[in-house]
Amino acid sequence: MRAVTKLNATWLLTLVSSAAMAGKAHQTATTQDADSAGSQQSPALSIVETEPSVDVDDVDSSTVVYPATFFEPYSPVSANDMLDRIPGVDVDGGGGGGRGLGTGGDLLINGQRIAGKDNSPRAQLSRIPAQEVLRIEIIRGTSGDLAVRGAGQVVNIVLTDVGSRASTSAELVARLNHDDLFETGAEISHSRQIGNFQALISALARPNYENRESRETQLNAAGLVVGSLFETNIRDQDIMELSGNTSYRTGSHRMQLNALYSDSGHPRRIRREFLEFGDNETVARTEAEAIANDHFNWEVGGDYEYSFANEHRLQVLFIVNDQTRDSVRERFAVTPTGGGAVPRDKNLYIESNQRTRERIVQGNYSFPLGVSQDLRMGLESADTRLDSSLFIGSSGGSAPASDRYGGLPPLRDISNPGTEVQEIRYEGFVFHNWTLSDRMTLESSVVYESSEISQSGVVNNSRRFNFVRPGVDYRFNLTESFQIRATIERDVSQLSFANFAATANNSDRDQDASAGNPELEPEQETRYELGFEYRLPNDNGVLNTRFFYRDIEDYIGRINATRDPAQPLSAVGNVGSAQRWGVFNEFSTRLSYFDLPDAIVSGELRVFDSSISDPFLGTDQRINRRGDASLAFRQDVTEYALNYGMEYNYPFHGGEYEIDITTVTRNDQQPSLNMFVSKVFFDDITVRLESDNTLGQSRCRERRRYDGTTINGNISEIEDSCSSRYRRLTLRVQTTF
Secondary structure: OOOEEEOOOHHHHHHHHHHHHHHHHHOOOOOOOHHHHHOOOOHHHOOOOOOOOOOOEEEOOOEEEEEHHHHHHHOOOEHHHHHOOOOOOOOOOOOOOOOOOOOEOOEEEOOEOOOOOOOOHHHHHHHOEHHHEEEEEEEOOOOOOOOOEOOOOEEEEEEOOOOEEEEEEEEEEEEEEOOOEEEEEEEEEEEEEEOOEEEEEEEEEEEOOEEEEEEEEEEEOOOOEEEEEEEEEEEOOEEEEEEEEEEEEEOOEEEEEEEEEEEOOEEEEEEEEEEEEOOOOEEEEEEEEEEEEEEEEEEEEEEEEEEOOOOOEEEEEEEEEEEEEEEEEEEEEEEEEOOEEEEEEEEEEEEEEEEEEEEEEEEEEEEEOOOOEEEEEEEEEEEEEEEEEEEEEEOOOOOOOEHHHOOEOEOOOOOOOEEEEEEEEEEEEEEEEEEOOOOEEEEEEEEEEEEEEEEEEOOOEEEEEEEEEEEEEEEEEOOOOEEEEEEEEEEEOOOOHHHHOOEEOOOOOOOOEEEOOOOOOOOEEEEEEEEEEEEOHHHOEEEEEEEEEEEEEEEEEEEEOOOEOOEOOEEEEEEEEEEEEEEEEEEEEEEHHHOEEEEEEEEEEEEEEEEEEOOOOOOEEOOOOOEEEEEEEEEEEHHHOEEEEEEEEEEOOOOOEEEOOOEEEEEEEOOEEEEEEEEEEOOOEEEEEEEEOOOOOEEEEEEEEEOOOOOOOOEEEEEEEEEEOOOEEEEEEEEEO
16 A cells, blocks of 8 residues: 555644753753752652662662662653563553542652642653652552552653753654554653752654454354455544643742643544355445544642641642544445445434533641551542533434434434533541551541532432542561562443443444443442562562452443333443452563673563453353463663564453443453554654564454343344454654753
8 A cells, every 4th residue: 555644743843943042042950969969859758868878779678769860771761661661660640530629640750649640640750851850759558648649669760850950852763554644743851940949841753553353254143154344444533732840949938830731632534344144145344434533631739738847737739621522423334336336325323422520629738646556537528520522313213303413314213312410529638657567557548529410401300419438558667678568459431421321332233222321320349459579679679569469349241221112221230249469570670690781671461360240141141251371572682772572461360251232242351462662862862663563463352142142142143243353553763961
């Protein structure tokens, strides 16, 4: 296929040139003595009182310190590059939704968390130049001074503190997809400090094209082939994003403000070629779909902290965000012609509109209760809203055609096709930290939550919920290298308000919509965990084992929502009680014993099981997969400023069933392999080549359709399909100036 170039980064390239000139004009020294950075670090980290040496430093067996000089042989360009050289570090950094601001997370920058969801601190690490990092701290214990709670370990990135500095990071991306489509992208970030003011501003255009091809064989109940399908599904997407993070500190005051705007709208094109095998003939037909997706969101968050002279601290955080996800899907029958194929006869129109808004504010106050105890109290208030609507027109409808429904007859039998939902939630929390001895810590917490969810539109409803969520986290350093952790915690899930009303069904071409459930209630679960961590001598690696058991109430799955027996219908609903249990094993080690200290091998083995009584089949079923295994390797050849590596993932089959009112679907994934090679040129230009999905990983699905319902158990058809996005190569060029 002829290569196609998508030039989506021209405007960013212009910014790169301009920022380079500004960066050269204002470049200043980026390192100072460690004492100057001490004024920025969190009180919890003040145990580091002297300048770290090149060697890794174990601080009172709970915090491991990696000074910037430790990473110099690897020629890192960003803070992300530095983290890659530390065994056993895997951070997510928060973000991505969840219940309010909360107190969780595992990543800090200068001892502080970022008040953001989509604009998470993890995304910033690739934008922070390595030359601005003073040290990286791995915190294994609990403390009232930490700005986050509940993580097995917390990573703190401590930046250098200088009077003035400026730097610019730029990355160019070129990607070749399996269908020969060539696309480009770019990102530019500018970091600046002027006295006590710091800012990090970035803009990116990230290519996200995908061409997924699927092949399906259709069989009848006797196992005879009755048809086949070949489908191409093309997502032509470029993600545009602007973000900024600023901070200011003076004396006992510290303030942060961050903002994000993202546009990920894209068209999607689908084409299906059907063959239907009859007794005497084969019938071919073609259909096409055009889907226009309008996706964008913005977010503003910030916090203010005041530290009192008596070690008391007051903090206020807030987030305001707004997300829109609209789509219009049209399906056509296609008539082959001599010059190709042209659309004919629109037979389906689905318009889905969703807008979600959040307004969250949290205040907390921390203070010591004595030499070995401290307390943190807080209150959070959240206002979350969803406005949604759904319009479905079908050529099979009996009502008059309407332009509002794409020129097709509207479907009138859709339950609750639009709604407005609002949740007002208040949450109070108390955390108590107690250092029982120099080897033991105990953190206990109580969270009380009260909320009201109101719904208007076709359905008018209002409900109140009250939950108490206690938790205990106990850690015991049996030796300086071996830590035991035990946790018991009560949790409540965040409801997806989209499930309160009918939604478009984009996973089953024979089902246009899924019913809504205005009576949906949050899941509640009690978590029990027992973990063991062993750090190998001389920073040679980490071994982790974690056992868990989860007792779930009001598990959210699929329930029977049929009103007319002739039209079986299901909806998202509370199924009942469920259990999950299993063990996670992780290791990460340097190959020093093979005289390869700059090579790291990491692996993970996750084995788990689950149980629930299925509401359709009435049998005991799993609610998740059985587990997976992964193996990763990377090696730095410091002499040539070169590194390379790979990551292999192997999923265990079993438990991937989705059981619905008319179908039973099993989803299986195949092993995957990603590889990379990277080299640093001229000390500050990194060139990295990545091979994504090297094995051409497929996702396979077997869907059984039933006459009537799955409850009756009469199979009408079996669809056996596999899809793959094949391989793609990505070239990244990154520099800091």
